[in-house]
Amino acid sequence: MRQDMDSEILIAGSGPAGAALAMLLHRAGRRVTLVGRVRDYQAIEGIARRSLQALQSLGLHRAAACAVGPLPRRVIWGGKARAPNAEWLLPRPSFDAALLEDLHEAGIPMIKARITFLESQKSEVRLGLADGRILTAPWGVEARGRAAARRQFRDAAPWSTPAWILRGEAADSDPASAALSLPGGGWAWWSRLKGQQYLQLALPEATLRRARHDPNIWLAAQPDLAQLWGQAKICHHYQRPSLLGRTQVREGRLWRLGDAAMAIDPLSGQGIFNALSSAHGLAPVLNSLFEETSIAAPLERFHQRRQDAQYWRFARAGRDFYRQAAYQESIDADPAPYWTERCHWPDHQPLHLPEPWAQVRVRRGLAIIGNHLAERELVFTQDQPMGIQAVAGISLAPLVKAMQDGDHAAARALLAAAGPAAMAIIRWWADHPDWPALPEPHSLGGAPLSPIDSASQ
Ligand SMILES: Cc1cc2nc3c(=O)[nH]c(=O)nc-3n(C[C@H](O)[C@H](O)[C@H](O)COP(=O)(O)OP(=O)(O)OC[C@H]3O[C@@H](n4cnc5c(N)ncnc54)[C@H](O)[C@@H]3O)c2cc1C
Numbered sequence: 001m002r003q004d005m006d007s008e009i010l011i012a013g014s015g016p017a018g019a020a021l022a023m024l025l026h027r028a029g030r031r032v033t034l035v036g037r038v039r040d041y042q043a044i045e046g047i048a049r050r051s052l053q054a055l056q057s058l059g060l061h062r063a064a065a066c067a068v069g070p071l072p073r074r075v076i077w078g079g080k081a082r083a084p085n086a087e088w089l090l091p092r093p094s095f096d097a098a099l100l101e102d103l104h105e106a107g108i109p110m111i112k113a114r115i116t117f118l119e120s121q122k123s124e125v126r127l128g129l130a131d132g133r134i135l136t137a138p139w140g141v142e143a144r145g146r147a148a149a150r151r152q153f154r155d156a157a158p159w160s161t162p163a164w165i166l167r168g169e170a171a172d173s174d175p176a177s178a179a180l181s182l183p184g185g186g187w188a189w190w191s192r193l194k195g196q197q198y199l200q201l202a203l204p205e206a207t208l209r210r211a212r213h214d215p216n217i218w219l220a221a222q223p224d225l226a227q228l229w230g231q232a233k234i235c236h237h238y239q240r241p242s243l244l245g246r247t248q249v250r251e252g253r254l255w256r257l258g259d260a261a262m263a264i265d266p267l268s269g270q271g272i273f274n275a276l277s278s279a280h281g282l283a284p285v286l287n288s289l290f291e292e293t294s295i296a297a298p299l300e301r302f303h304q305r306r307q308d309a310q311y312w313r314f315a316r317a318g319r320d321f322y323r324q325a326a327y328q329e330s331i332d333a334d335p336a337p338y339w340t341e342r343c344h345w346p347d348h349q350p351l352h353l354p355e356p357w358a359q360v361r362v363r364r365g366l367a368i369i370g371n372h373l374a375e376r377e378l379v380f381t382q383d384q385p386m387g388i389q390a391v392a393g394i395s396l397a398p399l400v401k402a403m404q405d406g407d408h409a410a411a412r413a414l415l416a417a418a419g420p421a422a423m424a425i426i427r428w429w430a431d432h433p434d435w436p437a438l439p440e441p442h443s444l445g446g447a448p449l450s451p452i453d454s455a456s457q
Contacts, residue, residue: 008031010139019099123138165200168196168197204336326340365380
């Protein structure tokens with residue numbers, strides 16, 4: 001039974017990526033229908049402050065309220081203990097159910113059902129439901145998570161082992177979490193929430209096979225993990241796929257989003273942030289597309305480049321963590337193959353490229369402006385090949401041009417006009433040691449600026 005939806009776009013999948021995109025398009029006045037069902041497996045995931053803030057700013061308040069924290073992020077990596085920042089624990093699927101409640105409250109049309117297929121045809125997208133209905137709309141989004149995209153993945157990491165999860169009750173009810181690298185290769189993320197504990201493990205293949213044979217004996221033999229876990233019984237243990245890869249962001253009338261577009265290493269703990277951020281990237285692309293269908297190809301190129309840049313950045317950040325563990329282990333012995341094989345993917349390029357002033361360029365390019373994409377003057381550096389439009393909400397190109405022209409009076413006037421945002425711009429600029437010093441503004445919002453203020457951050 002075919003049903004034309006009165007929607008410009010069908011979003012398949014109601015996890016953080018699909019929910020965020022539905023909210024952004026709905027707020028921009030678009031007709032959206034979201035189709036999905038709540039994830040059916042229990043997990044605890046950790047998010048950082050910026051993900052929590054992103055949920056709140058999207059109006060996903062019930063979902064944000066599921067987050068428990070802040071908890072100190074405890075990390076023992078390569079034997080070195082650190083407490084780099086804070087994290088919040090998210091119980092899934094309660095978080096996923098709360099996302100749906102938020103969307104319902106916002107008035108977004110939603111169908112809770114199992115999707116059997118999603119395909120792009122010449123002039124429409126067709127989405128099949130388990131009850132036999134077929135929904136159609138001019139455009140569609142695939143946001144059904146990592147599993148939905150695994151056949152399309154390219155540039156996958158050469159070394160993917162599934163995540164192994166142990167779940168049990170916890171005697172202590174205080175929320176807590178810890179991440180640690182394991183001697184001989186592998187890592188673990190442990191968390192405790194509402195009387196339950198959850199241990200996520202990434203292990204060398206042979207260790208995983210042995211450990212699964214008798215999880216209790218294996219866990220008891222890991223001193224740090226056994227101490228975190230305590231005396232509790234392991235109630236469940238199971239594997240989750242954790243394949244990494246990126247896809248082509250568009251196939252005909254279908255766009256891919258979140259894990260279905262690009263799945264990153266769970267080591268990063270940034271999957272939810274990436275899902276929300278990819279929705280923020282796709283929404284303006286779609287808004288521009290709905291207004292001018294003929295520009296689909298340049299919009300796709302923009303979105304693909306943005307996504308790929310993120311993918312390689314996350315991959316290099318993960319590689320650097322594996323390198324740290326390999327380095328620490330190499331002090332006393334040969335580092336485990338688990339670490340060494342992860343030290344070379346995706347490449348040997350540094351996470352951030354140098355940004356010499358002599359190579360900074362100002363030229364026109366596409367940027368996200370509000371709900372749309374628009375051409376603007378952007379600042380291009382080696383590290384930012386997509387161009388920088390604004391810092392702290394203030395357009396950067398005029399300031400860079402003024403400094404390139406040696407026009408300090410103009411630069412000073414621009415900083416004065418930036419008001420309170422000038423401080424953030426000055427701090428950001430000072431992080432580029434090779435760039436010429438900005439002229440000191442006479443005053444910023446009445447408060448004199450000492451050189452230490454601008455150089456110390
Ligand atoms: C082991 C593991 C641990 C992780 N830990 C963390 C962490 O600590 N922190 C973090 O930020 N990220 C973590 N991640 C990543 C995080 O889970 C994802 O990146 C994030 O959830 C992606 O959001 P999404 O909306 O793209 O996909 P998902 O959250 O997977 O949402 C997909 C949605 O589509 C629905 N769906 C799928 N198929 C169908 C169908 N046929 N019909 C209807 N609906 C369907 C699902 O039910 C779900 O609601 C982890 C990932 C793994 C594998």
